[in-house]
Amino acid sequence: MPKILTANHLVSGDVVFRAPGGDWVVEVDRAELLDDKDALARAETAAAADVDHCVVIGVEAIDVTAGAGRIVPVRLRERIRAMGPTVKSDHRADLKPFA
Amino acid sequence: MYRYDEFDASFVSDRVAQFSDQVRRRLAGDLTEEEFRPLRLMNGLYLQLHAYMLRVAVPYGTLSGKQMRKLARIARVYDRGFGHFTTRQNIQYNWPKLADVPAILEELAEVEMHAIQTSGNCIRNVTADHFAGAAADEATDPRPYAEILRQWSSLHPEFSYLPRKFKIAVTGAARDRAAIRVHDIGLEVRRNEKGEIGFRVLVGGGQGRTPMIAREVRDFLPEEDLIAYTDAILRVYNLYGRRDNKYKARIKILVHETGIDVLKQDIEAEFERIRDGVLKLPQQEVDRIEAYFAMPDLAPRAERSSLLEAAKADDMGLKRFAEQNLHPHKVPGHVCLTISLKPIGGIPGDASADQMDVVADLAERYGHDEIRVSHEQNLVLPHVALDDVPAIYAVLKENGLGTPNAGLVTDIIACPGLDYCALANARSIPVAERLSERFGDAERQAVIGPLSIKISGCINACGHHHVGHIGILGVDRKGEEFYQITLGGSPDETASIGEIVGRGFSTEEIVDAVETVVDTYLGQRADPGETFLAFYRRVGQAPFKEALYGA
Numbered sequence: 001m002p003k004i005l006t007a008n009h010l011v012s013g014d015v016v017f018r019a020p021g022g023d024w025v026v027e028v029d030r031a032e033l034l035d036d037k038d039a040l041a042r043a044e045t046a047a048a049a050d051v052d053h054c055v056v057i058g059v060e061a062i063d064v065t066a067g068a069g070r071i072v073p074v075r076l077r078e079r080i081r082a083m084g085p086t087v088k089s090d091h092r093a094d095l096k097p098f099a
Numbered sequence: 100m101y102r103y104d105e106f107d108a109s110f111v112s113d114r115v116a117q118f119s120d121q122v123r124r125r126l127a128g129d130l131t132e133e134e135f136r137p138l139r140l141m142n143g144l145y146l147q148l149h150a151y152m153l154r155v156a157v158p159y160g161t162l163s164g165k166q167m168r169k170l171a172r173i174a175r176v177y178d179r180g181f182g183h184f185t186t187r188q189n190i191q192y193n194w195p196k197l198a199d200v201p202a203i204l205e206e207l208a209e210v211e212m213h214a215i216q217t218s219g220n221c222i223r224n225v226t227a228d229h230f231a232g233a234a235a236d237e238a239t240d241p242r243p244y245a246e247i248l249r250q251w252s253s254l255h256p257e258f259s260y261l262p263r264k265f266k267i268a269v270t271g272a273a274r275d276r277a278a279i280r281v282h283d284i285g286l287e288v289r290r291n292e293k294g295e296i297g298f299r300v301l302v303g304g305g306q307g308r309t310p311m312i313a314r315e316v317r318d319f320l321p322e323e324d325l326i327a328y329t330d331a332i333l334r335v336y337n338l339y340g341r342r343d344n345k346y347k348a349r350i351k352i353l354v355h356e357t358g359i360d361v362l363k364q365d366i367e368a369e370f371e372r373i374r375d376g377v378l379k380l381p382q383q384e385v386d387r388i389e390a391y392f393a394m395p396d397l398a399p400r401a402e403r404s405s406l407l408e409a410a411k412a413d414d415m416g417l418k419r420f421a422e423q424n425l426h427p428h429k430v431p432g433h434v435c436l437t438i439s440l441k442p443i444g445g446i447p448g449d450a451s452a453d454q455m456d457v458v459a460d461l462a463e464r465y466g467h468d469e470i471r472v473s474h475e476q477n478l479v480l481p482h483v484a485l486d487d488v489p490a491i492y493a494v495l496k497e498n499g500l501g502t503p504n505a506g507l508v509t510d511i512i513a514c515p516g517l518d519y520c521a522l523a524n525a526r527s528i529p530v531a532e533r534l535s536e537r538f539g540d541a542e543r544q545a546v547i548g549p550l551s552i553k554i555s556g557c558i559n560a561c562g563h564h565h566v567g568h569i570g571i572l573g574v575d576r577k578g579e580e581f582y583q584i585t586l587g588g589s590p591d592e593t594a595s596i597g598e599i600v601g602r603g604f605s606t607e608e609i610v611d612a613v614e615t616v617v618d619t620y621l622g623q624r625a626d627p628g629e630t631f632l633a634f635y636r637r638v639g640q641a642p643f644k645e646a647l648y649g650a
Contacts, residue, residue, distance in 0.1 A: 008146060057132050085528075086528075089181060
């Protein structure tokens with residue numbers, strides 16, 4: 001099962017995912033899939049540097065399934081983290097609830 | 100209400116400056132997250148599932164219109180347009196950015212508010228009866244003592260690194276609306292036959308993974324000894340409370356493991372050593388604080404408002420609202436009015452920035468500028484004339500705040516759960532929403548009568564499920580959300596911990612299961628006057644087990 005790296009953006013608190021090339025993005029579908037131990041180790045080393053440089057905090061590797069351009073975390077907790085609360089409490093019209 | 104003096108104002112502004120600098124240093128990399136985390140927690144700033152979360156203190160749940168408007172502004176400018184009122188009478192913002200928090204704290208300081216000691220192993224917000232200073236059944240307003248405790252506990256050098264968090268609640272009535280029996284220290288302010296003030300002191304209550312009812316250590320502690328005695332309790336806890344295991348570190352475990360008699364001896368011995376020192380409460384100090392809490396100038400009016408009665412005759416919603424959401428007041432012709440934050444099918448305890456402004460308007464116009472937050476996640480206007488209820492109700496209704504369900508089955512308490520909280524195992528809000536929809540019919544709610552459902556998304560019990568008449572605990576069972584039902588809990592002066600009724604239920608099953616519980620009660624109660632809780636205490640689990648699981 002592939003993994004991706006997730007963290008929180010230090011300044012904003014946003015949930016972010018490590019994309020190919022090392023950027024941290026909010027869209028889970030853009031995360032870099034880490035298919036083996038070496039890829040994971042490389043990504044984690046790079047992520048640790050991002051923690052030291054005050055970009056992100058709380059880096060975690062999480063299991064995902066991938067296909068058809070979508071990346072879906074396996075654990076419910078991680079799916080909620082990726083897609084936002086499942087209840088519509090935001091009072092902003094532009095935000096949509098999780099399916 | 101209490102107004103900051105020079106000391107308070109400079110204390111808070113110093114703290115804002117200090118935290119602003121800590122944030123600056125964190126963003127510059129001069130502080131690591133390990134170094135920063137305890138500092139941000141001391142200012143109520145958590146990192147939750149999606150974002151930071153800021154918990155702002157509302158001391159003993161009391162605030163003015165001006166303060167509520169500031170909370171609205173913060174929601175609007177720095178957050179996503181809403182806030183969540185909690186089971187400890189505080190407010191939480193779910194989406195602040197770290198870089199904005201110093202500005203938020205500065206704005207809060209402008210209206211004498213802060214987020215100090217809303218997290219961490221220290222003494223937290225001292226909560227109080229949300230009808231304090233107003234309810235007809237009160238011996239006296241407990242809030243002056245809550246304020247005195249607040250001042251004593253703020254930045255107390257000896258108690259800033261306790262084994263674990265410490266929660267105190269106070270009531271001024273024998274009818275306990277502050278759940279004092281499930282707090283680390285619970286205080287009931289009372290009068291003796293001579294009319295003198297004293298305190299029933301209870302120690303070692305709590306919920307979480309080991310719920311316990313507090314034990315009485317004094318039935319009438321004299322007023323002047325309040326701080327010395329409380330200090331003695333904290334000293335004993337600080338000395339003997341466990342620091343080896345986070346889950347066994349609360350004072351309730353110390354009471355349980357040591358025994359209340361031995362612990363009381365330790366407390367009394369410490370109290371004897373310190374009782375005549377600086378902690379003795381001078382009467383003039385009590386009087387000075389009490390003056391801040393003087394009742395507003397309420398002219399007594401007729402017990403019955405013909406204006407309200409006439410309006411009720413034409414408006415079923417108003418009639419139900421008047422039946423459910425009004426509580427008897429000390430001053431004739433007045434009431435404590437509950438503003439429900441439990442719209443049918445909605446999220447318990449949330450209020451939008453616009454709704455907060457509406458409440459501020461109503462408080463200023465009709466409520467002598469006073470608002471309360473209840474631990475049941477509702478708001479209260481404690482001083483309202485009966486004559487003004489129709490006008491207030493009309494405004495509330497227009498703004499989604501007029502649900503006539505205080506104390507009824509849709510007045511659900513729910514923690515944020517897995518939708519928001521990093522500690523959660525299961526979601527609680529969607530379960531609350533679905534239950535609210537299922538039982539939403541006003542007539543059916545009236546037939547069911549007083550019934551409180553409380554939902555927690557994990558064993559930490561922030562939703563107070565242990566003291567729900569029906570309690571629901573969300574757990575993770577092999578990666579799936581699963582819900583256990585407890586029955587017969589109560590937070591009042593007859594406090595009891597709910598009992599698990601049996602095997603839990605899936606997300607698909609839980610709403611039907613709760614409906615089965617309610618229908619069992621309705622089908623077998625002695626008469627409509629027998630409440631759910633009374634029925635359960637009379638018949639026990641058997642009829643519920645049978646209905647849910649078969650003979």
